[in-house]
Amino acid sequence: SSFPGLASDGETAFLAYGPAIYAIDLGSGALRWRYPAEPQRDFNFFAAPAVGPGDHLIVGDFTNQLHALDRRNGNLLWGPVALGSNGANKEHIIGGPVLLGERVFVPSSDGRLYARSAIDGSSLWTFPAEGQPALRQALWASPTIVEDRVFVGPTSSLPSSTCAASAASARAGARCCAWSRARRSPRRPRARRACTTRRASRSSMSSSSARSRA
Secondary structure, three states, X not given: OOOOEEEEOOOEEEEEEEOEEEEEEOOOOOEXXXXXXXXXXXXXXXXXXXXXXXXXXXXEOOOOEEEEEEOOOOOEEEEEEEOOOOOOOOOOXXXXXEXXXXXXXXXXXXXXXXXXXXXXXXXXXXXXXXXXOOOOOOOOOOOEEEOOEEEEOOOOOOOOEEEEEEOOOOXXXXXXXXXXXXXXXXXXXXHHHHHHHHHHHHHHHHHHHHHHHO
């Protein structure tokens, strides 16, 4: 993601730049509105906004909070909603949120991907799940959605890897597979590998027993 964040609905450009979100008319270049109307000490925006659904504009700020605005006038529809731990750890939303229907997927520098309702900001799931260790890398890039999976990657300054979490259901959010620069093929979750290993071991034992009986 670049600074500042930029998105458009074809008529208006939405610019996330420092203390505010700016809505700029693409035809005239005139400022339509800004959010917040007056600068606030705790608000800083750099992630590209997500346009939709309906008249919603979803934006993440530099203190790990999510805001939903009416893109026609900049009024706050819901939020700010804090994602995960905040405050002393100084987590940020730098990669722009991505929408799929009425769900919004938000990467955070705290090493988690958050799935939230775009309608009211309520929590759908978190990857890794709350209570489990976060990913070792901060998530600074916007997710990419392909079919029923949402792909997220770490900061460019850390070893390259990609994690995939299911985006098909509000009950989902489990790891599907992962890749790294050193691996050309998908790496399956540990639990699945363990099951495969156990099955292979049992097959080997059965083969050995058969040979011994022969």
